[in-house]
Structure formats: C-alpha cells, structure tokens
Amino acid sequence: MAEAVKAAARQLPAFKLGQKQVFLPNHVITMLRKEHLPPNEACFKVPLRFTKFDLRDYLWNLYNVEVTTVRSYVKQQPLTQRSTNSRSWYRPQPQKIMTVELAKPFQWPEVPKDLEPWSNDLWKMREETIEKRNEEQLVRQRFQIPLKSQEPLPKERVELGNLAKKMLSGEVKWENNVVLDPRWDQILGKDKAVKSTETTTTTS
Numbered sequence: 001m002a003e004a005v006k007a008a009a010r011q012l013p014a015f016k017l018g019q020k021q022v023f024l025p026n027h028v029i030t031m032l033r034k035e036h037l038p039p040n041e042a043c044f045k046v047p048l049r050f051t052k053f054d055l056r057d058y059l060w061n062l063y064n065v066e067v068t069t070v071r072s073y074v075k076q077q078p079l080t081q082r083s084t085n086s087r088s089w090y091r092p093q094p095q096k097i098m099t100v101e102l103a104k105p106f107q108w109p110e111v112p113k114d115l116e117p118w119s120n121d122l123w124k125m126r127e128e129t130i131e132k133r134n135e136e137q138l139v140r141q142r143f144q145i146p147l148k149s150q151e152p153l154p155k156e157r158v159e160l161g162n163l164a165k166k167m168l169s170g171e172v173k174w175e176n177n178v179v180l181d182p183r184w185d186q187i188l189g190k191d192k193a194v195k196s197t198e199t200t201t202t203t204s
Contacts, residue, residue, distance in 0.1 A: 013066045014103075018057045029058065032097070039105035044098050048074070055098050066103035073097055 030045040037043060046055055052070035059065040077092040153161075166172040 013060050014068070015056065017060070018053050020054070020057070029055075033108060037099070039107055040102050042100050042102060042106060044100070046072075046096050046098050048094070048096050050096060050098070052098065055100065059100070067100045068103055069101040071099045 027047045027050070029047075029050075032043040032045055034043045044055065052072060056067045056070055059067055073096075075095045075097055077094055079089050079091055082088045082090060163172065167174060
C-alpha cells in the first residue's frame with residue numbers, strides 16, 4: 001500500500017492541479033523559439049484569456065511537462081490603418097506572452113539545412129509578395145509620389161536621345177523637308193545676302 005502511494009506521488013507534479021475541465025479546446029498555443037533563453041525556460045504565445053495556472057496545467061496534462069514558475073506579459077500592437085483609402089486607424093488585438101521555468105531542461109533541435117520538405121521557396125515567394133504589398137501601401141498612405149526623374153524613360157524619349165547622339169557624331173544629317181511659308185523666303189534671302197558679304201570681306 002505504501003509503495004502504491006509513493007508511485008502515485010511520483011506521477012503527480014509538485015504543484016496542485018486545477019479542477020477546470022476542458023473537453024473541446026478551441027485555443028491555439030504557440031511555442032516561440034528564443035535563442036537568448038536558458039535551457040530550463042520556454043516561451044509561449046497564448047490566448048488573452050489564458051492564466052498562468054491554465055498554461056501550467058495544459059503543459060502537464062498534455063505533454064507531462066512540469067513547470068515551476070510562470071511569467072507573463074501583454075504585448076501591445078502598433079496602430080494600423082484600416083485601408084489605404086480610409087483615415088480610420090485602429091490598434092490590433094494585443095498578444096499575450098508567457099515564459100515558463102521547466103523542471104527539466106529542454107534543448108531546441110538544430111535548424112534543418114534542407115528546407116525543401118517544408119516548401120521554403122513557396123514561403124519566400126509569399127513573404128516577398130507581402131513585403132512588396134506593404135511597401136506600396138505605405139507609399140500610398142504617406143502620399144509619397146515618386147519623382148519624375150526616377151521613373152523609366154518612355155520609348156519616344158529613348159529613340160529621340162539615340163537620334164540626337166547620331167546627329168552629334170555625324171552619322172545622321174539634319175533634314176527638314178517641311179514646306180515653309182512663302183514669307184520666310186525674304187528672311188532666308190537676307191540671311192544669304194549677309195553671309196555672302198561676310199565671305200567677300202574675309203577674302204578681300
């Protein structure tokens with residue numbers, strides 16, 4: 001009888017278990033990897049309604065992990081705009097973080113080098129798309145219009161620039177076949193007369 005009592009005592013934790021019965025839990029508990037924590041501590045993200053006793057009983061009943069102490073804090077989230085076209089701002093729901101001290105130390109496994117079984121390429125593509133979308137939203141929210149000089153040149157400007165370079169180098173000669181108004185003939189005649197007099201004075 002005494003041996004049975006001792007065996008039952010060894011199976012129980014050093015703390016008093018709670019009496020709350022949960023049959024169909026709908027909460028999500030996430031274990032966070034914190035490199036700065038010692039091996040006898042672990043960090044979890046829990047629902048806001050969770051208490052220290054809930055997490056302690058949860059770890060013991062589901063994973064047979066004994067916890068000596070629990071520390072918790074609520075992390076506030078930054079203000080977020082509801083949409084790009086709205087001036088309404090709101091603060092998302094805060095996150096509750098709990099750090100527990102374990103009776104037995106725990107060591108995280110090494111990060112796998114081959115991430116192909118976890119679709120790492122697809123995850124990177126998703127993160128890049130989300131980051132690009134967030135940057136575009138920030139630009140719209142701050143009303144920052146990109147400078148004209150930073151925009152790519154249109155096709156017409158590129159072709160005109162190439163033609164100007166060819167004309168400066170002498171590859172292409174300037175030709176204008178547009179028929180001018182007859183009134184320009186008098187002005188062009190005066191210019192020719194002035195040039196001819198200049199040439200005669202220089203030769204003499």
